Amino acid sequence: MVEEKSPKDRVDELRKEIERYNYYYYTKNESLISDIEFDKLLKELEELEKKYPEYKNENSPTSFVGASNLKESKFQKVIHKKPMLSLNNSYNIEDVVAFTERVQKNLETNYKELEYVLELKLDGASISVTYENGELVRAVTRGDGIEGEDVTENILAIQSIPNFLKEDVSLEVRGEIVLPLSRFKTLNEERLQAGEEIFANPRNAASGTLRQIDSEIVKERGLDAYFYFVVDAEQYGFKTHKESLEYLEKVGIKTTGVADLISDMSVMEKRIAFWENEKENLDFETDGLVIKLNDITLWEEVGYTTKSPRWAIAYKFPAKQVTTELLGITWQVGRTGKVTPVAELKEVELSGSKVKRASLHNMDEIIRKDIRIGDRVFIEKAAEIIPQVVSSVKEIRTGEEKEVVAPTNCPVCQTLLEKEEGLVDLKCINPACPAIVQGGIEYFVSRDAMNISGFGSKIVERMLQLGYIKDITDIFELDKYKDELMTLDKMGEKSVEKLLASIEKSKSRPYSKTLYALGIPFVGKFLGDVLAKKSKNIDSLAAMTKDELLAMDGVGEKVAESVYGFFRDEASLDIIRKLKAHGVNFGKIIDDKKSEVVSEGKFTGKTFLFTGKLQKFKREEIKDLIESLGGTNLSSVSKKLDYLIVGEDAGSKLKKAEELGTVKILTEDEFLEFTK
Ligand code: IVH
Secondary structure: OOOOOOHHHHHHHHHHHHHHHHHHHHHOOOOOOOHHHHHHHHHHHHHHHHHOHHHOOOOOOOOOOOOOOHHHOOOOEEEOOOOOOOOOEEOOHHHHHHHHHHHHHOOOOOOOOOOEEEEEEEOOEEEEEEEEOOEEEEEEEOOOOOEEEEOHHHHHOOOOOOOEOOOOOOEEEEEEEEOOHHHHHHHHHHHHHOOOOOOOOHHHHHHHHHOOOOHHHHHHHOOEEEEEEEOOHHHHOOOEHHHHHHHHHHHOOOOOOOOEEEOOHHHHHHHHHHHHHHHHHOOOOEEEEEEEEOEHHHHHHHOEOOOOEOOEEEEEOOOOEEEEEEEEEEEEEOOOOEEEEEEEEEEEEEOOEEEEEEEOOOHHHHHHOOOEEOOEEEEEEEOOOEEEEEEEOHHHOOOOOEEOOOOOEOOOOOOEOEEOOOOOOEEOOOOOOHHHHHHHHHHHHOOOOOOOOOOOHHHHHHHHHHOOOOOHHHHHHHHHHHHHHHOOOOOOHHHHHHHHHHHHHHOOOOHHHHHHHOOOOOOOHHHHHHHHHHHOOHHHHHHOOHHHHHOOOOOOHHHHHHHHHHOOOHHHHHHHHHHHHOOOOOOOOOOHHHHOOOOOOOOOOOEEEEEOEOOOOOHHHHHHHHHHOOOEEOOOOOOOOOEEEEOEOOOHHHHHHHHHOOOEEEEHHHHHHHHO
8 A cells, every 4th residue: 555645745855855856946047847837846836835834944845935056146235125026927818817816815905996907928047137326336137036137237228228218216125037049049059159058048148148247248138127016106196007117118128018098807817828829939938927906006915925926927828848758668660660669648738728748859869868767757759749749857766767679679579670881769669560551541532542531540459459450452342341330439330431432432533642652762742643654554654664763753762662672572573463453443444634633832842952061951751741742852953953962072073063154052041032
């Protein structure tokens, strides 16, 4: 039996964990955990402390803002006139509504409609700047919220912070120092060239820069600043927060200019959605929004916790990355026999969906990223769709984590795996491997191939298990099992009929599609089109020599070899024979319009070749990209060539293209632009 942890033990454990995250975040500028997960731990601790007040103590991370290590600071320490507070976080509109209800509950009078200001939450380094009679006299970092570092010299070096205001006022303003994204990019490029370590993100770059001893460096870095708070604002006669922000602008202090006045929560929801999208167009990082009660005169009454005002809340945008535990690795065998590692994760929510599995690419990646089973790992959605493991958090390893061991045998059919020379992928070379067969069937029925609907992965697996299909040709004999199919899970009479009709219909797919469906290595959609167009039917394609294949635009050595080999393999010929017997269109019925569908794209009719060492693409990637846009890859420089993409150390091809004078020469960046 697992022994329950005592509340006291859990409190201690949570404190220790939270303190560690705080230390890394504030002192080392490193996040070992996502905000939402951090907040969950903090909340758990808060609730335990509420339930067991005897365990509460003033050193608990629930009662003060995380601190940067002031002891190690080289700057003069200054106690803030008013503590620099933090904000509570919210993650959805329900949290925000609950916040506004709490605000109202803390007020004596029942207000019909309280007004809130919606601002951007800048992700930088917070700063408190004091002006005396219009002159900037001091600037202090947040530090632990009570005491910060005097970085006045460095703040004076930031162009957008005025040293003198337009009015001779004395006031303390708080805001955020940020490094514009455009500057961040060039700064990192410069650092890379100089062999220096690059900054992990603009926030690190901003807070690192603020702590520079030499203010000349600060000047060069191009920091920027936006202010969002006036200390003791009511003393200046402001009635609302919005008014105070307008005043800042008036005296020359920059704000983001975003301060929407909202009282209706459905409007709030819409504006939040708007900014979630619009934030991408800003030149600084925002990690969310801040919602503040506009009426300053009510702030005292609504009150404060030790850490944050009760009249304001942060709304955090959904995290792009979250952490979770890597429970294990499954080695998955694909259609081509490629064996790829898939991370099995403790389920987490990421950008609105639950994630249990993520891609780990290949063994080399696992070694490069030093990922071990049992690690806490960061995951993110690549191109917004497939989750992948980004990194592991080494700092919190217990020593129990296990190194990943690559399999020697196919996890499905136990055949000894092979690793092609120079390639990183492991491969199962057994064509009868059930995983390869299943992959081949799924590929064959997919939309771009035979477009047979009703063939989900589970159904295919079941049919294979039951022996109804052994390879793709059996699909066309499935009507034999009509009655049995109807008894399968989730397959009623209607769905079986639909499936059979879809199979029947697929027989008249265009030749280019049936050719693609065969899954000849390297023959994708575009090459399927090219080969179909040039050969008219599969018999003439099968009879072509390698040279005849090579003469086609877009067909290189590798493709020619693959196609030639495919038609000399008795097993493939047998499959083609059977498919033909079932009436699958392989160009016999020449319907020119149908069989000659060529991908239309931005590059249609244009030819490309690349040379030299490419930095941004793998060779196959660039070829695929060109083809996906309808372009043709050539293998040599000739009058037929339109564009030559030049990487590092380009040699004779570049020279020849220059001599020809008709070829347009592009760098990788120019090519990338061109694809947009
Ligand atoms: S108001 C008492 N407004 O977020 C008022 N803070 O998570 C406290 N921040 O410490 C701050 N943008 O460093 C406020 N528009 C904004 C902000 C903002 C970014 C930072 C600030 C604060 C932290 C709280």
